Amino acid sequence: MNGQSLDQREKALWSPAPAPFEGPAVALEPCAEDGPLPDGARTFSLDSADWEMIDGGTVAERTDPAIPWEGALKARIPNTVHTILYENGVIPDPLFAKNDKLARENSYKTWWFRREFDFDEDFADPRLCFDGVCYNAVFWLNGHFLGGHIGMFGGPEYPVGGLLRKHNVLIVKVEDAPADPRPYSAYADHDEGWKYGVVVNCVYGWHYACIPSRGIWAPVCIRETPRLVAERPFFVTSDYRSGRLTVCIKLTGAGRGRVRIRIRPHNFAGEGRQFAAEFSAQVDAAMLRYTFTVDNARLWWPNGYGEQPLYEAAVAVEPEDDLPQVFHEVIGIREIAMQPLPQGPREDLYNWTLTVNGRPLFVKGTNWCTTDALLRFPEERYDRFLSLAKAQNLQFLRAWGGGMPESDYFYRRCDELGLMVAQEWPTCWDSQKLQPIEALTETALIHTVRLRNHPSLVQWAGGNESAQADGPAMDALARIAFELDGTRPFHRTSPYGGSLHSYSTFxxxxxxxxxxxxxxxxxxxxxxxxxxxxxxxxxxxxxxxxxxxxxxxxxxxxxxxxxxxxxxxxxxxxxxxxxxxxxxxxxxxxxxxxxxxxxxxxxxxxxxxxxxxxxxxxxxxxxxxxxxxxxxxxxxxxxxxxxxxxxxxxxxxxxxxxAPLHAMLVIRSIDAAQSYPVVLLDDNGDVAAKPCEVVVRFFDGALRLVRQEAYTARSSGAVTPVGEIRLPAQEAALAPLLIHIQLRVDGAVRDDTFYWQNYREKPGCLRTLPAARLEARPLDGGRVEVVNTGFVPAAGVLVECPEHDTSFTCSDGMFWLDAGESRTLAVSHTEGLRLSAWNVPPALY
CATH class of the missing domain: 3.20.20.80 (Glycosidases)
Structure with a gap:
């Protein structure tokens, strides 16, 4: 060991060029606002329901304006081929029964798309821009061949200034690729072709769905382009204590002009500030760096550790005698760092201790997987899942390599909800050694710049579960992370460098x-x-x-x-x-x-x-x-x-x-032990220095109380050992053994949970407990009171709403309710509720 971490060793190995913020910066002071910011370069959207889609045909047939597209379908773009077919009634719902086979067959065809549009704008150097076409596509505008492109997650862009007319015809051909179908049976299939492309690979049948994506699935537009092009600005928190920020603006082309930066609160009240500077770019590629202080800066924190104040940042790059560019970002002021374990850095371990604004945090996370096989991502769908993530006390989402670089809306909501994200690139199981490196690096280049201003983004990773996680593509992904960002760690893959994956029990x-x-x-x-x-x-x-x-x-x-x-x-x-x-x-x-x-x-x-x-x-x-x-x-x-x-x-x-404040038992077996460590978890020091009482009760299969222990403690940090319960052998042998644990602070219940042990000694015993009775009593303000009117505890109480289950929310579930006890819950619906427990049959209220 040489006192270095794996992070340090790998960065030295990759030897990246300096990060955007590594260099001298011009210090700016606030100045008076001097009029509105310009509109900036214009955009003409080609997204609409006026596209046509058809399969088959030769290039000559499909690109000749005199030959009609007989049988073409109306197509709403952006969309996948399969969704367009479903919306036109050509195939049944691909999610129902075994209909995915009928959808999948359409992945292995050549599809053509056409959009006719009028254009009378006076754009300077217009460029035709595709944000995502899956996967292998060729493009024509007004009969002129533009080129081809592979890759799903951005591009291509073509200069079209000499091709645009008053009336225009855009044609896109999407090939059957990548494809390597290997069916299990007449219905079930998996397709190994994803390893040879850069795609959402979880729709290729290695789990659940084999409907390989095809089509123009992301927005299309024509963009005006200035001669002096500014890349999307990069905001870096240089010092979270003082609110010092650095903004980095990469310029391509030479020129002179000024930059205006305006910062104002986004989701809280407060005043804005403007900063301005003159610039002179004498070479074809220059980096402008400016540093300034946000007074009384409010810090962004993960869910459960504080609030998520955000700032609107508008940057106008205004060259002399050229088009201005204006960028609008929503940013957070916070610092992310990774520190070693308490024993110090090790060359075979990444630094795993996440610190936010100088504070070390235990990360409570889950894996985030692409939410629709047909790539339909309406905002309300993101809202549903991400709000449930926040309510589950999650702080961290691993956007894993089986999916995609997540959307702007996903990250915007994560910023607002305090959900940190580790973004992996779309590789799995060392596929980076087979995938086209140009398409993979293009994906990382595009989306690193797109995502790096989000405070919720805390880590980059090369992909999912790669045994070697090496090779030229992985080296390129690492350098992109350091050279276009540099404020977040880059991990080759997960698991690696001290992390673990396991499905041994499944x-x-x-x-x-x-x-x-x-x-x-x-x-x-x-x-x-x-x-x-x-x-x-x-x-x-x-x-x-x-x-x-x-x-x-x-x-x-x-x-x-x-x-x-x-x-x-x-x-x-x-x-x-x-x-x-x-x-x-x-x-x-x-x-x-x-x-x-x-x-x-x-x-x-x-x-x-x-x-x-x-x-x-x-x-x-x-x-x-x-x-x-x-x-x-x-x-x-x-x-x-x-x-x-x-x-x-x-x-x-x-x-x-x-739960941020939680009393628990350390349980290492589903069979009851004769001793249980009792632990108090207090993420935020909510009960620091307050006398706490932890009450642990044990019940047998007749719901009779067989033991009760009470412990007093004072929270001494995030983790406080409270004591250890020891059970006589005869009590540890009870089947089932139910354990209820409650945290009381100043006499009020602050946390409540229960455990089940020894259940497999009598399979079915959890559903043959003595019967309890439940009632639901609606209250004002979106609340319901659940009462146990029986004579024994109700175990595993659930409140559901079958008629509105896809939108229903309830503040708690799967809880213990003593005889005569009631609990008030926040709910989204107070009518049509279904109450149940292990020992209470479902009933509607």
């Missing part, structure tokens, strides 16, 4: 305890798959399957599993075998409802104890990301919120495990 079918004992400085992926709720399942299976239960049948239900229930691994195990392995420990599976209960309980159990134990291991453990929050396709999967936006039981269990 794919390898090991005992549940294997998941409960995972330990690492940072756990990047682990989890357990489960079935969505019944109402969600009914959305994607035929009606005749609703009462059918046959895990071996070739049904749509069994098909909507990670590998279509067709791929057998290891040995002869299919997806239903993997799902049932842990589910049967919660009772006999004779129906869909049994399967839902068993798989969701298995998921809750396999994940929550590992999350809690990692938090209790701080600072040796620095963070954890369960797999996963979201789905790309409706299926039995690892998500805690299903494709339609409906939380599973596990969502609420993990919400409790991630």
């Amino acid at each position: 794919w390898e079918m090991e005992e549940m305890d294997a998941a409960l004992n995972l330990r690492a400085p940072f756990i990047g992926e682990f989890g357990m798959a489960s079935c969505p709720n019944r109402e969600s399942v009914y959305r994607y299976i035929p009606e005749e399957e609703r009462t059918l239960w046959d895990p071996e049948a070739k049904t749509a239900f069994n098909y909507h599993t990670p590998r279509f229930n067709e791929f057998r691994w290891p040995e002869e195990y299919n997806d239903m075998d993997h799902l049932l392995r842990r589910a049967v420990e919660f009772g006999e599976i004779r129906s869909l409802d049994d399967f839902i209960f068993g798989t969701q309980m298995a998921q809750s159990t396999a994940v929550r104890h590992t999350l809690e134990a990692a938090r209790a291991d701080w600072p040796q453990a620095t963070g954890i990301c369960y797999y996963k929050l979201t789905d790309v396709y409706p299926a039995c999967s690892w998500s805690t919120v299903d494709y339609y936006g409906v939380p599973k039981t596990s969502y609420y269990v993990l919400q409790q495990a991630y």
Whole structure:
């Protein structure tokens, strides 16, 4: 060991050029605003429903204006081929039953797109710009061949000043590529072609959906271009304590002029400031750097650690005798840094301790996966999933390499909600060694500049689960991260350098305890798959399957599993075998409802104890990301919120495990132990120096209280050991053994959770507890009071709203309610509620 971290060693290996902010900067002082900022270079959008789409045909046929496109479909762009076909009624819903096969067949055709438009603008040096065409495309404007392009995530751009007319015809040909289909059966397929392209690879059938993307899926426009081109400015927090910022503006071309910078509050009240400077760019590529101070700066913090104040930053680059460019950014003032573990830096470990504004934080995270196989991303869909992420007490989303560089709206909402993001580039399993390096580096170049101003973005990574994570492409991705940003760490892949991924309890079918004992400085992926709720399942299976239960049948239900229930691994195990392995420990599976209960309980159990134990291991453990929050396709999967936006039981269990103020037991086995460490977690010091009482109660299968222990403690930081409970052997052998733990501060309950142990000794015992009774009483202000009117505790109380399940929210779920006890919950709907518990059958109120 030489006292260096892996971060330092790798940066020295890559030897990047200086970051944009590394160089002399001109210090600016506030000045009076001198009139409005100019409009800047203009844009003419070509997004509309006036496109046409057709398959097949020769170049001569499709580019000859005299030959009509017989049978062409109306197409709304941006969109994928499959969505256009579905909207025109050509194919049925690709998400339903086994219809993905009908959609998939259309991935292996050549598709043509045409847009006729009038253009009478006097743009200076107009350029035709595509933000995303998947995947291999060729372009014509008014009969003139423009060129070809591969890559899904940006480009190409073409100068079209000499080609534009009053009336114009734009034609795009999208080829059948990349493609290497390898079907499992007549319906199930996976396509290895993604390894030879730069695409959203999770729609190629290695899990859930095999509908390889095709089409013009992102915006198209004509942009006016000045002679002196300014790159999107980069704002850097130079000193969070004083509010000192540096703005970096890369210029291409020579010229003189001025820069005006205006900073004003975006989501809070306050005054704005202007800063201005003259510039002279004497070479073709120059970097302007300006530094200035925001008075009384308000700092951006992750969810749970403070507020998320944001600032509007407008930058006008105004050359003499040329078009001005005006950029509008929303930024946050904050500093991200990575520090070593307490033992100091190690050359084989990344620095894993995340600090925000100088404060070390344990990272409570999840994996974020692309939310639709057809690439439909309306804002309300992002709002649903990201608001649920915040409510689950999440702070960190790993936008993993199976997906895409996430959208502007995604990052804008993460900025507002305090959700930090690690953005991986679209590579998996060392695919960077096969993918076209030009398309991969173009993706990183475009999106690094696009995303680097977001305060929520805290890390770059080369991709997902690459064993070597090396080669020329990985080297290029690393240098791009340092040379275009330099304020965030770059990790080759995950897992790497001290992080861990594990699916031993699912794919390898090991005992549940294997998941409960995972330990690492940072756990990047682990989890357990489960079935969505019944109402969600009914959305994607035929009606005749609703009462059918046959895990071996070739049904749509069994098909909507990670590998279509067709791929057998290891040995002869299919997806239903993997799902049932842990589910049967919660009772006999004779129906869909049994399967839902068993798989969701298995998921809750396999994940929550590992999350809690990692938090209790701080600072040796620095963070954890369960797999996963979201789905790309409706299926039995690892998500805690299903494709339609409906939380599973596990969502609420993990919400409790991630609570900022939480009393917990360290549990390393699903079988009861004779001793349990009791720990108080206090992320923010909310109860520092306050007397706290932790009450732990044990119940048997008849819901009789068999033991109660109370501990007094004072929070001494993020993690405070409170004590250790020791059980006699006969009590530890009770099946089931239910454990309720409550934190009281100044006599008020501040946290409440419960555990289940020894359940597999009597499979089904959690659903045969003595019956309780629940009532729901609507209150004003979007609240409902849930009351246990029975004589025994209600275990696992859930409040749902079947008619509005895709939009319903409830502040708590899967909780314990003593006999005679009530709990007031914040809910989005107060009518049509369904109450249930393990020992209370579902009933509507």
